[in-house]
Amino acid sequence: MAVITPTQDQSVKRLLTRYAGRIRLERRRRYLSLSFLALGAAWLVSALFFYGDLLDPRVLPYALALPLLLPIGALVLERFRQPSTVETALAIDLRFDNQQRVLTAVELLDTKEPKSLDTEQLSSTTDLITPFDARVVYPVRSPLPAYSLSGGLLLLAVGIILFKGAPAGFVPIQALGLPGNEQALSALVSPTAASGLPDSNKPTETPQPDPSQTAVAAGSQGNDAPSPEQQAASEDAQSGLDRLQQGLNEQSATQSAADSLQQGDYGQAGDQLAELGQENDQLSEAAKQGLADSLDRAADESESTPDLQKAERSAAEALRKGNYKQIDEALKNLGEELKETAQNVIPQQELAQGFPEQSQESGQQGQEGQQQQGQQGKPSDQQSGQPQEQGEQGQGQQEGGQSQSGEQSDGSQGDPQGQQGEQGGEGAQGGQQGQQGGEGQQNQSPGGGKDGEGDGQPGAPGQGTRVDGPKDSADPNVEGNPFELENQPDQGKPSQDGERPALTLEGSAGASGASPVTPGGAVTAPGESNRLPVERWQIIQRYFGRER
Amino acid sequence: MTAWTPEREQRVGDKVQQQVAALEHELASVIVGQREVVRGVLTALLAGGHVLLEGVPGLGKTLLVRTLAECIDLTYSRVQFTPDLMPADIVGSDIIVEGAEGRGFNFQPGPIFAHLILADEINRATPRTQSAMLEAMQEQAVTVGRSTHPLPKPFFVLATQNPIDLQGTYPLPEAQLDRFFFKLTVGYPQADELKEIARRTTSNRSVKPHVVMDAASLQSLQQLIREVPVAEPVLDYAARLVMATHPGEEGAAQAANRYVRYGASPRAIQALILAGKVNAILSGRYNVSFDDLRRVSLPALRHRVVLNVEAQLQSVGADQILNQIIEEVKP
Numbered sequence: 064m065a066v067i068t069p070t071q072d073q074s075v076k077r078l079l080t081r082y083a084g085r086i087r088l089e090r091r092r093r094y095l096s097l098s099f100l101a102l103g104a105a106w107l108v109s110a111l112f113f114y115g116d117l118l119d120p121r122v123l124p125y126a127l128a129l130p131l132l133l134p135i136g137a138l139v140l141e142r143f144r145q146p147s148t149v150e151t152a153l154a155i156d157l158r159f160d161n162q163q164r165v166l167t168a169v170e171l172l173d174t175k176e177p178k179s180l181d182t183e184q185l186s187s188t189t190d191l192i193t194p195f196d197a198r199v200v201y202p203v204r205s206p207l208p209a210y211s212l213s214g215g216l217l218l219l220a221v222g223i224i225l226f227k228g229a230p231a232g233f234v235p236i237q238a239l240g241l242p243g244n245e246q247a248l249s250a251l252v253s254p255t256a257a258s259g260l261p262d263s264n265k266p267t268e269t270p271q272p273d274p275s276q277t278a279v280a281a282g283s284q285g286n287d288a289p290s291p292e293q294q295a296a297s298e299d300a301q302s303g304l305d306r307l308q309q310g311l312n313e314q315s316a317t318q319s320a321a322d323s324l325q326q327g328d329y330g331q332a333g334d335q336l337a338e339l340g341q342e343n344d345q346l347s348e349a350a351k352q353g354l355a356d357s358l359d360r361a362a363d364e365s366e367s368t369p370d371l372q373k374a375e376r377s378a379a380e381a382l383r384k385g386n387y388k389q390i391d392e393a394l395k396n397l398g399e400e401l402k403e404t405a406q407n408v409i410p411q412q413e414l415a416q417g418f419p420e421q422s423q424e425s426g427q428q429g430q431e432g433q434q435q436q437g438q439q440g441k442p443s444d445q446q447s448g449q450p451q452e453q454g455e456q457g458q459g460q461q462e463g464g465q466s467q468s469g470e471q472s473d474g475s476q477g478d479p480q481g482q483q484g485e486q487g488g489e490g491a492q493g494g495q496q497g498q499q500g501g502e503g504q505q506n507q508s509p510g511g512g513k514d515g516e517g518d519g520q521p522g523a524p525g526q527g528t529r530v531d532g533p534k535d536s537a538d539p540n541v542e543g544n545p546f547e548l549e550n551q552p553d554q555g556k557p558s559q560d561g562e563r564p565a566l567t568l569e570g571s572a573g574a575s576g577a578s579p580v581t582p583g584g585a586v587t588a589p590g591e592s593n594r595l596p597v598e599r600w601q602i603i604q605r606y607f608g609r610e611r
Numbered sequence: 612m613t614a615w616t617p618e619r620e621q622r623v624g625d626k627v628q629q630q631v632a633a634l635e636h637e638l639a640s641v642i643v644g645q646r647e648v649v650r651g652v653l654t655a656l657l658a659g660g661h662v663l664l665e666g667v668p669g670l671g672k673t674l675l676v677r678t679l680a681e682c683i684d685l686t687y688s689r690v691q692f693t694p695d696l697m698p699a700d701i702v703g704s705d706i707i708v709e710g711a712e713g714r715g716f717n718f719q720p721g722p723i724f725a726h727l728i729l730a731d732e733i734n735r736a737t738p739r740t741q742s743a744m745l746e747a748m749q750e751q752a753v754t755v756g757r758s759t760h761p762l763p764k765p766f767f768v769l770a771t772q773n774p775i776d777l778q779g780t781y782p783l784p785e786a787q788l789d790r791f792f793f794k795l796t797v798g799y800p801q802a803d804e805l806k807e808i809a810r811r812t813t814s815n816r817s818v819k820p821h822v823v824m825d826a827a828s829l830q831s832l833q834q835l836i837r838e839v840p841v842a843e844p845v846l847d848y849a850a851r852l853v854m855a856t857h858p859g860e861e862g863a864a865q866a867a868n869r870y871v872r873y874g875a876s877p878r879a880i881q882a883l884i885l886a887g888k889v890n891a892i893l894s895g896r897y898n899v900s901f902d903d904l905r906r907v908s909l910p911a912l913r914h915r916v917v918l919n920v921e922a923q924l925q926s927v928g929a930d931q932i933l934n935q936i937i938e939e940v941k942p
Contacts, residue, residue: 149844167842167898180838183623184897 071182074189075168083151085201090144094137096209103216105130110220114227123224155192158200164188289409300407303368304329307375307401310361314354316346329405333398340394344387351390355382358397374400627832627892631657633823634682640818641678642671643811644804651795651910652679652769654893658885659833660792661748661768663733663783663914667775670797676729676769683829684822685726686763690744692736694779698743702753703760718755723747726763726826730770734780744768745787765829785917789876793886794914839888841899848942849883849904855940856916856933866935870922875915882911901942909933 109126112118118126146154152165168188171181304324312321316339323332362375374397381393631653638649652675655662664672673689680687690701703721707714730744747753748768752761800808855864857874867874886907887899913929922932
């Protein structure tokens with residue numbers, strides 16, 4: 064009867080222990096690798112859902128915390144799934160010739176009455192397997208690739224979450240939407256525009272004259288100077304249009320129409336309003352309500368233009384109701400009314416024809432004129448925040464029908480203010496030129512003259528002073544006459560009393576103002592003046608006034 | 612108590628392999644080719660079972676048994692089965708013998724009383740004669756009248772049958788087929804083998820095999836082989852293989868459900884395990900493996916499964932079905 068010796072017994076058991084440890088190590092690494100990969104995948108999925116707003120931010124912490132249990136579960140699972148003796152034996156056999164040597168040897172260890180071949184089987188098995196290194200026979204792959212991949216997934220998930228959860232002021236996140244604050248928006252465009260100062264980077268725009276206004280201006284040029292009633296109507300129309308422009312400028316949907324209004328292109332503004340009416344179904348409810356409120360505010364201050372006011376009220380009401388057709392008709396009607404109202408606007412050139420004659424005797428009048436301009440500018444500022452349109456526009460400018468919205472009451476629009484400042488600057492320059500011209504020369508008599516000391520009286524209302532044209536009607540091309548090309552009198556037409564040139568400039572420093580205009584006479588431009596032009600003063604005043 | 616020593620292990624293992632290798636060598640000196648058949652016959656011989664050889668005439672079946680008997684120094688007997696063969700022609704009979712004490716019956720043993728029996732074309736004899744033969748195979752004894760006469764040990768029957776020319780034959784019933792340990796199919800020799808056969812048998816040279824083993828050695832080998840350990844999972848695999856041949860039973864294979872009428876008997880697992888042990892020893896191992904069982908499953912099971920009509924109509928053979936079963940049943 065054979066006997067299984069202790070040596071054999073220990074050999075086999077040692078063999079089993081060694082390989083059981085390798086199996087456990089392999090399982091532990093495999094489970095941990097899979098769990099970490101699952102963890103990384105879960106985090107990445109959660110981050111993607113969070114980024115796509117498919118996951119509630121309140122649920123995100125749980126979605127990130129729960130997968131952390133996976134590695135713990137893997138370790139627990141490996142602890143419970145320890146390989147049995149039979150499993151270990153089968154695994155060892157599989158690494159060799161798979162002839163169930165170890166499997167049989169394991170069973171023979173428990174045999175109470177071993178036979179001769181049993182002992183031989185045990186010894187042959189241990190002799191065959193023992194010389195081999197268990198680490199070579201049962202290699203365990205490194206988990207680093209899996210850990211690296213899971214680490215990459217985790218980092219990617221964290222990056223996505225951080226990217227999504229950046230502060231609200233981070234522009235790239237809100238790149239699809241501009242800052243809500245319009246001042247901030249204008250600051251993005253041009254810092255100086257927000258301050259109201261003229262933007263030096265912005266190219267000087269030459270606004271296209273409105274054909275209707277041009278026609279009016281052309282017509283008015285050939286007619287007599289506008290009557291006070293016409294001037295008043297023009298002022299009212301301008302005021303109403305300015306109010307409308309302010310209201311339209313508050314809404315992004317009507318920004319283009321507001322810009323057209325500001326540039327004096329009333330026809331285009333009306334067309335844009337009509338186009339907006341056709342596409343009003345694309346407006347959000349908030350946009351409609353906002354536009355309705357803006358139109359109501361504009362209507363509240365457009366009492367001088369009842370038709371326009373009525374159109375604004377109708378449009379506001381239609382917007383509040385939300386009916387597509389009603390809004391379309393109302394906005395179209397508003398556009399038409401805008402054009403109608405714009406026809407009453409008389410360009411500055413024509414208005415200048417109605418300016419009172421300036422005396423050339425005292426320069427104080429010029430100063431007074433400036434002061435008047437400033438005072439007139441102030442009250443007009445104070446009244447309703449009306450733009451210093453007339454003060455800003457120089458007499459030398461013929462921006463027919465150019466209406467400036469001027470300084471806004473809330474000062475919220477920087478761009479228009481910039482435009483105002485620019486236009487005011489242009490007007491100021493023109494005014495300055497006019498002043499210079501007025502200061503340098505005098506137009507004393509209808510026959511033209513070259514006194515050069517012409518004082519310019521302050522033009523009414525708050526305009527630049529008037530410079531008389533050359534006294535020699537036969538020779539309008541007097542040296543220094545900036546208007547020689549513009550204001551050449553008809554050679555065949557007899558000059559009429561009271562006929563005055565379209566524009567005159569102020570006289571020299573200290574001059575009282577423009578000299579009396581010789582009907583049909585040429586206009587002369589004075590020399591340079593050290594006095595600050597009225598137009599520029601308005602800008603400075605407006606700028607510093609806003610800061611206070 | 613026999614302590615384990617490396618020398619002893621080496622002797623036992625090498626001894627068996629050397630003896631079997633020598634036996635195969637001697638058989639190969641006479642029998643050309645047919646190595647699978649020779650190995651199967653030796654396996655059955657070492658396992659103590661009987662073999663049914665199926666093949667066309669002239670393939671050396673008789674020569675194999677005769678050569679085997681010469682190599683092992685066993686008594687050899689050949690019985691040609693014919694339809695008029697009687698059981699007494701096989702097992703023997705009592706004859707009246709006149710002696711000094713007067714007349715009496717004396718048992719005259721038949722040709723079955725030998726170590727190696729070649730039952731040629733066993734399917735030609737009547738069922739009655741077949742049953743007499745098969746009883747001797749199973750009981751290792753012969754009963755004539757009231758006397759039971761034991762057969763010599765080791766007792767090995769190698770029966771043959773012709774797969775063609777089945778007219779006028781009596782196919783062995785399944786119950787009797789089950790008594791054979793292996794059923795080996797003798798195939799037709801290849802061209803090279805044919806040339807070698809012609810070279811050996813058409814010249815004056817004759818090869819006489821040497822005796823490499825005696826009956827006692829064979830018996831000790833048979834006992835040693837039975838000591839080869841079998842692990843529980845291996846035993847379980849053998850049982851599942853046999854159960855897989857039974858249609859409609861738990862664990863039955865799909866092929867069995869479709870083509871088998873009756874599955875293998877418990878003798879099948881005996882054959883599997885014993886043959887597996889022989890195979891393990893001959894492979895240099897001291898334990899039976901799954902591969903050992905798979906290797907011997909065909910000869911051990913092909914004659915024990917009864918095919919149904921669908922298999923016959925589709926000409927699906929037992930080997931094909933068993934291969935599907937072996938593939939389906941995993942260790």
